[in-house]
Amino acid sequence: MGPDIRNKIVYTVKNRCRVCYTCVRECPVKAIKIINGQAEIVPERCIACGNCVEVCSQGAKNYISTIDSTFSLIGGREEVVACVAPSFPAEFSEFTDYRTLIGMVRELGFSKVVEVSFGADLVAKAYSDYEREHPEKTIISSDCPAIVAYVEKYFPQQIGKLAPIVSPMIATVRLLKQKFGNEIKVVFIGPCIAKKGESDEIDDAITFEELRLMFKSKNISPENSVASDFDPPHSAKGAVFPVSKGMLTTIGKCDDVSKGTTIVAEGKKNFREIIAELDAGELDAKHLELLCCEGCIMGPGMSPNGRRYKRRSLISNYVKQKLANLDYTEWQLDMDAFSDMDFSREFTELKAQTSVTSEEAILEVLVKIGKLEEKDHLNCGACGYSTCRKHAIAIVEGLAEDEMCLPYTIEKLHQSIDDLNISNEQLASAKQALRQSEKLAGMGQLSAGIAHELNNPLGVITMYSNILLDESADNDEMRADLELIVEQADRCKKIVGGLLNFARKNQVKKVEIDIEEFCRRSLNSVLAPKNVTMDIESNMHDTMACIDTDQMMQVLTNLEKNAIEAMPNGGTLKLTMEDENGSVRILISDTGSGISQENMDKIFTPFFTTKGLGKGTGLGLPLVYGIVKMHNGQIEVESNADPMKGQTGTTFKISLPRE
Numbered sequence: 001m002g003p004d005i006r007n008k009i010v011y012t013v014k015n016r017c018r019v020c021y022t023c024v025r026e027c028p029v030k031a032i033k034i035i036n037g038q039a040e041i042v043p044e045r046c047i048a049c050g051n052c053v054e055v056c057s058q059g060a061k062n063y064i065s066t067i068d069s070t071f072s073l074i075g076g077r078e079e080v081v082a083c084v085a086p087s088f089p090a091e092f093s094e095f096t097d098y099r100t101l102i103g104m105v106r107e108l109g110f111s112k113v114v115e116v117s118f119g120a121d122l123v124a125k126a127y128s129d130y131e132r133e134h135p136e137k138t139i140i141s142s143d144c145p146a147i148v149a150y151v152e153k154y155f156p157q158q159i160g161k162l163a164p165i166v167s168p169m170i171a172t173v174r175l176l177k178q179k180f181g182n183e184i185k186v187v188f189i190g191p192c193i194a195k196k197g198e199s200d201e202i203d204d205a206i207t208f209e210e211l212r213l214m215f216k217s218k219n220i221s222p223e224n225s226v227a228s229d230f231d232p233p234h235s236a237k238g239a240v241f242p243v244s245k246g247m248l249t250t251i252g253k254c255d256d257v258s259k260g261t262t263i264v265a266e267g268k269k270n271f272r273e274i275i276a277e278l279d280a281g282e283l284d285a286k287h288l289e290l291l292c293c294e295g296c297i298m299g300p301g302m303s304p305n306g307r308r309y310k311r312r313s314l315i316s317n318y319v320k321q322k323l324a325n326l327d328y329t330e331w332q333l334d335m336d337a338f339s340d341m342d343f344s345r346e347f348t349e350l351k352a353q354t355s356v357t358s359e360e361a362i363l364e365v366l367v368k369i370g371k372l373e374e375k376d377h378l379n380c381g382a383c384g385y386s387t388c389r390k391h392a393i394a395i396v397e398g399l400a401e402d403e404m405c406l407p408y409t410i411e412k413l414h415q416s417i418d419d420l421n422i423s424n425e426q427l428a429s430a431k432q433a434l435r436q437s438e439k440l441a442g443m444g445q446l447s448a449g450i451a452h453e454l455n456n457p458l459g460v461i462t463m464y465s466n467i468l469l470d471e472s473a474d475n476d477e478m479r480a481d482l483e484l485i486v487e488q489a490d491r492c493k494k495i496v497g498g499l500l501n502f503a504r505k506n507q508v509k510k511v512e513i514d515i516e517e518f519c520r521r522s523l524n525s526v527l528a529p530k531n532v533t534m535d536i537e538s539n540m541h542d543t544m545a546c547i548d549t550d551q552m553m554q555v556l557t558n559l560e561k562n563a564i565e566a567m568p569n570g571g572t573l574k575l576t577m578e579d580e581n582g583s584v585r586i587l588i589s590d591t592g593s594g595i596s597q598e599n600m601d602k603i604f605t606p607f608f609t610t611k612g613l614g615k616g617t618g619l620g621l622p623l624v625y626g627i628v629k630m631h632n633g634q635i636e637v638e639s640n641a642d643p644m645k646g647q648t649g650t651t652f653k654i655s656l657p658r659e
Contacts, residue, residue, distance in 0.1 A: 016060035023052035024384025028268035050300025085190030086117035087242035090311035119172030120238030124250035146292035191299030207301025233334035242296035382406035522556035531570030566592025594641030
């Protein structure tokens, strides 16, 4: 045991960490590093206060167990003495007689069980002597190892103010060595995990929680053990050390506000404020009694969920009973016997490694997480840091991650959801286009076959009907019938031609042309009523592309005529041209009645039309589709026919490769 393991006392059980940042929030020195969402201890920064162990509901933070090493000591050849911290009445409240606990400790195999509180009596006397010898010096109490570690690591310039006096635990060890010889082994039992690394003078240290586990492993209970009292020397007021102002009470002092010479502070926030103000030269107090926990009775080695004031009351009752039965003459003889011992100690500068953070680096991080202005600094504390700036500094130092900022993470999540929705819409559109392409490809093959089979007989019908028409006289009764046959044969020829175009059997003769000029010509070739406004917009940097001008003119005029027919009450027809990754994109938009959702899958199907009888063949859009496909292009359509969802209308989007 000793300082060599001080930085290894607390560790992370990684598979239990749930990234709640509670440990970051509660750590007084921010000795937690977030790596890939896991909270890990930074040993060089840790003061072993145990706050993270207490607050972690998942048990992801734990401290090293010394149960096995303690059992090994007990099973060895040397005599092993147990030193029990004076906070034990607050932990083992189930025992009405404290001697029951002492008997159970002996049953584990300890040869002697002594009170650390007698060491507290000796330490209190040493403090009184030191203050008397240095009346003008400011003294910081050094009995709490977490406080000592904090000063050594974070305020090494204040080491000189730490009282050069050992803690009650070490004082007890020294008197035991003097009384029984250096060969004995000493094990401390108490509420503090920092004691495990306080000094190499102690052979081992276990917490009260670990003591309970040892009882359980050996099946030791009040029924199978013999109650007994502590071995001498017995203590007096030193038994109040574990509560707030315990040392002052033992010394016989008080923190009189009117005098302002003594200040008591406890808890992870208060002790830091006191030391910071002392370092800034804002305090002139002579004695600072500081405890990292809210008294040792609330230490991390105690059983969880204990009530502070109930524990304080248990300590008070124990001390009253103890002082009532104390043999003061014997106590004074013991005090005199050990008063000449050396209770001094030294401190070491262990300055925690902290990098110098530039203002530019901090601002860069703040901008990255959306803190562009001072008003964006919410300082909500969700990340575990009190301010956004401190979080940014921790990120620069490699202790924190961007995602720890809850508002930033929520904003990123919303953005991801928006991106996912867009991707889903694009995927749905692609799936619909694929289904349409598969359907139309099958229909195209069927149409090509039908057109091929019809072409020959249709040619014969057309040729002979024209011959008969030419040979008939003007007054021939059959002439009207022959004219009808010729007319309908021509109509069939056009239908077959449309089917061939849909099936992409025609040749494409591409020429390079100015797309802007081409689109303007298409609008000029369409007659529009006065209540329809035609507009054209170009966002192109390169207006040249290769297309079959005749066929693409057919595409544009067909779509433009359909748009005009969809706006009987007037509206706007707009052509928009854009560059698109090596392609040309043409949008034909109208503010007409729109296409109903149930008809969207049918609009490119041959012979499907929503126009009245005799007003359309249903081959216009299939022809458009076929021509676009012959150009190796894509055609998409968006439409809204429901006024409740916004502006009605339809937009056809045509993408054509430039080359």
